[in-house]
Amino acid sequence: MAVPKKKTSKSKRDKRRATWRHKAAVEAQKAISLGKSILSGRSRFVYPTAEEEES
Structure with missing residues (x-):
């Protein structure tokens, strides 16, 4: 027979959400x-410029 899960406390829920937001x-x-x-x-980041995309 199925048993309901225990309720998650507000502090655990808030900690999880804080981690996600961080x-x-x-x-x-x-x-x-x-x-x-x-x-x-x-920048040392290499990204395509408009001139390179056209050719």
Whole structure:
């Protein structure tokens, strides 16, 4: 016979959500940093330019 699972406590739920949000914030910060470095021209990131795509 099926038995219901125990309820997850609010602290466990909040900890899980905080971890998820922190990971998202870190990735967003990396994306902003990469975008700024590309725009400034000091990037070591290789990306196709419009001239290369046309030919």
